[in-house]
Amino acid sequence: MLNFNFCAPTNFHFGRGVEMKAGEIIASMGGKKALVHYGGGSVIRSGLLGRILETLDAAGVAHIELGGVQPNPRASLVYKAIDLCRKENVDFILAVGGGSVIDSAKAISVGIPYEGDFWDFHCGKAKAKERLPLGVILTLAAAGSEGSSSCVITQEEGNLKRGSSSDLNRPTFALLNPELTMTLPPYQTACGATDMLAHVMERYFTNTDGVDLTDRLCEAVMTSIIEAAPIAMKDPANYDARAQLMWAGMLAHNNSLGIGREQDWASHQIEHELSALYDVAHGAGLAVVFPAWMRYQLEVNPMRFAQFAVRVWGCSMDFQHPERTALQGIERFEQFLRSLGMPTTFAELGAKEEDIPYMAAKCKRNNGDKLGFFRPLDTKMIEDVLRLAVR
Amino acid sequence: MLNFNFCAPTNFHFGRGVEMKAGEIIASMGGKKALVHYGGGSVIRSGLLGRILETLDAAGVAHIELGGVQPNPRASLVYKAIDLCRKENVDFILAVGGGSVIDSAKAISVGIPYEGDFWDFHCGKAKAKERLPLGVILTLAAAGSEGSSSCVITQEEGNLKRGSSSDLNRPTFALLNPELTMTLPPYQTACGATDMLAHVMERYFTNTDGVDLTDRLCEAVMTSIIEAAPIAMKDPANYDARAQLMWAGMLAHNNSLGIGREQDWASHQIEHELSALYDVAHGAGLAVVFPAWMRYQLEVNPMRFAQFAVRVWGCSMDFQHPERTALQGIERFEQFLRSLGMPTTFAELGAKEEDIPYMAAKCKRNNGDKLGFFRPLDTKMIEDVLRLAVR
Numbered sequence: 001m002l003n004f005n006f007c008a009p010t011n012f013h014f015g016r017g018v019e020m021k022a023g024e025i026i027a028s029m030g031g032k033k034a035l036v037h038y039g040g041g042s043v044i045r046s047g048l049l050g051r052i053l054e055t056l057d058a059a060g061v062a063h064i065e066l067g068g069v070q071p072n073p074r075a076s077l078v079y080k081a082i083d084l085c086r087k088e089n090v091d092f093i094l095a096v097g098g099g100s101v102i103d104s105a106k107a108i109s110v111g112i113p114y115e116g117d118f119w120d121f122h123c124g125k126a127k128a129k130e131r132l133p134l135g136v137i138l139t140l141a142a143a144g145s146e147g148s149s150s151c152v153i154t155q156e157e158g159n160l161k162r163g164s165s166s167d168l169n170r171p172t173f174a175l176l177n178p179e180l181t182m183t184l185p186p187y188q189t190a191c192g193a194t195d196m197l198a199h200v201m202e203r204y205f206t207n208t209d210g211v212d213l214t215d216r217l218c219e220a221v222m223t224s225i226i227e228a229a230p231i232a233m234k235d236p237a238n239y240d241a242r243a244q245l246m247w248a249g250m251l252a253h254n255n256s257l258g259i260g261r262e263q264d265w266a267s268h269q270i271e272h273e274l275s276a277l278y279d280v281a282h283g284a285g286l287a288v289v290f291p292a293w294m295r296y297q298l299e300v301n302p303m304r305f306a307q308f309a310v311r312v313w314g315c316s317m318d319f320q321h322p323e324r325t326a327l328q329g330i331e332r333f334e335q336f337l338r339s340l341g342m343p344t345t346f347a348e349l350g351a352k353e354e355d356i357p358y359m360a361a362k363c364k365r366n367n368g369d370k371l372g373f374f375r376p377l378d379t380k381m382i383e384d385v386l387r388l389a390v391r
Numbered sequence: 392m393l394n395f396n397f398c399a400p401t402n403f404h405f406g407r408g409v410e411m412k413a414g415e416i417i418a419s420m421g422g423k424k425a426l427v428h429y430g431g432g433s434v435i436r437s438g439l440l441g442r443i444l445e446t447l448d449a450a451g452v453a454h455i456e457l458g459g460v461q462p463n464p465r466a467s468l469v470y471k472a473i474d475l476c477r478k479e480n481v482d483f484i485l486a487v488g489g490g491s492v493i494d495s496a497k498a499i500s501v502g503i504p505y506e507g508d509f510w511d512f513h514c515g516k517a518k519a520k521e522r523l524p525l526g527v528i529l530t531l532a533a534a535g536s537e538g539s540s541s542c543v544i545t546q547e548e549g550n551l552k553r554g555s556s557s558d559l560n561r562p563t564f565a566l567l568n569p570e571l572t573m574t575l576p577p578y579q580t581a582c583g584a585t586d587m588l589a590h591v592m593e594r595y596f597t598n599t600d601g602v603d604l605t606d607r608l609c610e611a612v613m614t615s616i617i618e619a620a621p622i623a624m625k626d627p628a629n630y631d632a633r634a635q636l637m638w639a640g641m642l643a644h645n646n647s648l649g650i651g652r653e654q655d656w657a658s659h660q661i662e663h664e665l666s667a668l669y670d671v672a673h674g675a676g677l678a679v680v681f682p683a684w685m686r687y688q689l690e691v692n693p694m695r696f697a698q699f700a701v702r703v704w705g706c707s708m709d710f711q712h713p714e715r716t717a718l719q720g721i722e723r724f725e726q727f728l729r730s731l732g733m734p735t736t737f738a739e740l741g742a743k744e745e746d747i748p749y750m751a752a753k754c755k756r757n758n759g760d761k762l763g764f765f766r767p768l769d770t771k772m773i774e775d776v777l778r779l780a781v782r
Binding site: 004209212239240248 | 396397400404409603610619630638647650
């Protein structure tokens with residue numbers, strides 16, 4: 001096990017009705033005026049935004065609203081929000097939505113007290129030292145931004161998608177009501193579950209020794225996602241399934257499962273090229289890339305893939321031929337993705353084989369010489385991974 | 392799943408050498424003068440205390456020392472420390488030791504800024520509203536106090552052992568170096584592992600539905616403890632085994648495994664009567680009480696015990712007779728405890744059958760009418776549980 005630092009101070013309130021605590025919590029922390037940040041009109045139409053604003057009013061917290069956050073949240077909206085909040089003397093940020101809205105709100109909360117350009121935090125020029133307190137009300141279980149230290153923003157100029165990682169990105173409080181995710185369509189539920197699984201797997205596939213405890217925690221979270229996702233798709237109002245997915249999504253990315261080990265993250269970086277080129281959902285792109293990455297990497301450490309097969313997918317261990325068990329685990333994973341209606345091939349995603357060299361080269365440019373840690377990939381190897389998804 | 396609140400803001404630094412960060416961290420947080428709190432002379436003899444004081448000196452943090460914390464930490468020492476810290480204008484508390492030292496330090500840290508008697512927090516008269524920042528350097532993996540919200544102190548007058556629970560009891564930072572536990576004798580390592588398992592099991596045996604994710608997290612932590620404990624006993628300097636136990640001990644009691652479910656805690660309360668009467672180690676007492684509690688409670692929910700047997704102990708499920716599988720799990724647990732050299736019977740512990748009515752009556756007095764939640768116990772039932780341990 002490697003040395004590590006772990007600090008996840010977000011105050012989570014989980015369960016039915018917890019979104020109604022927003023005003024009271026902000027007021028108890030001394031908040032006088034909040035920016036309520038959201039995405040499209042669904043939070044307005046569902047009445048959620050109205051209910052939340054009422055709790056702010058009741059608690060004597062003034063507020064302004066700014067919607068319009070898009071998937072892959074844009075820097076332009078962050079700049080606009082920072083200007084607005086400074087002018088309006090906002091002292092609290094409240095995000096209502098999924099990962100994109102929360103990431104946008106994170107960038108705003110560290111950007112307001114910073115004298116320079118918030119983008120400095122995303123291109124490595126500076127580290128955030130303070131922020132406005134940030135509350136989040138989650139409406140989509142997937143990205144895990146509600147508990148994570150990461151914040152990904154896209155700068156339109158140059159189409160640069162860059163992440164910043166800092167414990168200051170971890171929300172001050174998070175209100176997680178599984179009921180708010182019951183209206184999510186099955187396809188988005190499936191994309192969310194795939195994204196969560198991928199967050200765990202990027203950490204699970206490691207060469208670091210002596211990480212049995214976090215291995216088992218990873219397996220616990222994956223198993224629960226695998227059990228809950230089909231239930232939530234067939235029975236969208238199943239509270240317990242929605243609750244498992246919501247808490248699993250947070251655990252999958254707050255790094256409690258990744259401490260003390262080398263992590264990979266190549267599949268995520270490769271997927272970024274797919275979603276950039278074809279405008280597909282992140283979860284759908286991961287469903288295509290991850291099994292291909294696994295087939296490519298199996299030979300590096302067959303026993304780790306066999307462990308995945310036995311402990312997560314319930315395969316019987318073939319002690320004579322562990323690599324068969326390893327392969328069976330990958331096949332079960334693919335079958336599961338297909339059972340959720342996820343694409344697992346280039347064709348199903350609408351991706352084209354002839355674009356592979358372009359995407360691999362761009363991925364290399366964005367990530368330096370070698371990609372990932374399990375077995376680092378160069379451009380040629382990224383191409384080989386992608387070709388395994390062409391079927 | 393029940394609604395819950397979870398906030399665990401402790402900043403953990405884990406790994407080789409992390410105790411040497413103490414001075415630097417305290418200085419970075421503005422600490423000027425620390426109380427360094429510890430137990431017996433072992434931290435002096437091992438040179439650990441000296442090394443830590445050097446880091447404080449190097450960082451320009453003044454310090455005073457107060458040792459002498461005993462197992463079942465005493466209120467008298469807490470009062471003494473509070474007076475001393477106020478007189479000396481201490482602004483930071485640093486605990487070096489195991490659960491007793493950390494609990495004593497917790498009581499001191501909330502007691503200093505409080506105008507009344509710190510005991511108010513332990514007898515329900517008041518809730519702590521502020522505290523001095525508290526750092527801990529852990530030397531014993533067992534109680535989980537380094538990440539928990541609980542603090543148990545014994546008031547000598549009346550021999551009252553009372554806990555207080557508050558998020559203000561969660562340490563500000565914790566330095567966890569598994570190497571510091573390598574000198575621990577096998578018996579204490581075993582007591583620590585038993586205590587951790589018990590912390591998980593008090594949460595695991597529940598009647599709350601829809602808690603599959605946390606069930607699996609509990610099973611992951613228990614399985615890792617079961618694997619690591621015998622290794623650490625046979626090979627005390629095995630870093631990875633010590634590391635698994637150290638992080639597992641924290642997870643077992645920071646309540647990440649207990650969220651959203653009714654918890655039991657009857658075994659802990661019954662054990663307190665054993666350790667009070669016979670002055671036995673907490674872990675040893677738990678090794679006697681818990682299997683007896685399990686045998687007594689099996690009939691309440693055989694399928695939950697069967698799940699424990701199959702998932703934690705690798706028993707084969709007897710689908711015709713689940714209660715046989717359930718019983719087999721309890722037997723495996725007992726065998727495991729015996730393999731660690733733990734007592735599992737009254738005789739082995741040096742406890743006496745004729746004391747049972749006295750202990751049961753005292754336990755009832757200390758805990759009100761009913762004890763626990765899985766199946767609440769009255770005095771007669773507590774006696775029945777204890778009698779199952781007389782063999």
